[in-house]
Amino acid sequence: MNDCDQTCDGLREEISRLRNHHMDLLPTARCAFTHKLVLDEDQPFYVFPSGFVALEAPLKAEVIKHLNEEQKARLETVEDELNILDEKEKVGKLVGKNRARYYDLQLEKGGFIAAECPFTGSIMVESIDKCFTSSLEEDLQYEL
Numbered sequence: 001m002n003d004c005d006q007t008c009d010g011l012r013e014e015i016s017r018l019r020n021h022h023m024d025l026l027p028t029a030r031c032a033f034t035h036k037l038v039l040d041e042d043q044p045f046y047v048f049p050s051g052f053v054a055l056e057a058p059l060k061a062e063v064i065k066h067l068n069e070e071q072k073a074r075l076e077t078v079e080d081e082l083n084i085l086d087e088k089e090k091v092g093k094l095v096g097k098n099r100a101r102y103y104d105l106q107l108e109k110g111g112f113i114a115a116e117c118p119f120t121g122s123i124m125v126e127s128i129d130k131c132f133t134s135s136l137e138e139d140l141q142y143e144l
Contacts, residue, residue, distance in 0.1 A: 023047050032119065033058035046110070048117035060113045066123050067112065075112045078105050 025047055029038050032052045038045040044056040064072060085102045088094045094102060116122060 021049065023049070025053070029053045031055040031058060033062065046114040048114075048120070050117040050120040052117050052119050054114075054118070056113070059118065062118050063113045063123065071112060075109065078109050078112070081105055082109065 025038075027037075027039055029047075030036060030053065031038055031041075031045065032054050034055060036055065038053050038055055041055055045053060046056065046059060047053050064075070067075065082102065082105050085094055085098060085105070088098060089102070118124065
């Protein structure tokens with residue numbers, strides 16, 4: 001029981017620390033997937049505590065491969081609802097409950113695709129046992 005209390009205390013301290021955590025983003029920051037300047041692109045981006053920066057679309061394309069079917073379905077539902085609310089925002093009708101719902105959905109979407117850094121989190125750890133093949137080996141396989 002004492003170990004559990006210590007673990008909970010540690011988690012509380014970490015959450016508290018992360019609430020006050022800030023990161024500086026250089027104007028030269030590039031997406032870890034596309035190497036495009038994130039500030040020049042017209043799409044959201046995520047900055048991870050590891051220092052990696054990723055544009056939303058390529059990050060989603062990478063992370064979605066690691067979601068289960070239920071998570072993929074929920075993400076699709078969230079994005080559909082966000083698209084509807086985006087249309088309301090374009091005509092100035094995103095107010096009150098709709099605005100609150102929009103922010104809640106954005107947070108949920110971020111929770112699916114940016115819960116952790118794809119280069120330093122569990123996605124990387126879980127993929128470590130996959131075979132490494134060089135592009136030369138892949139080319140040779142197709143020629144045989």
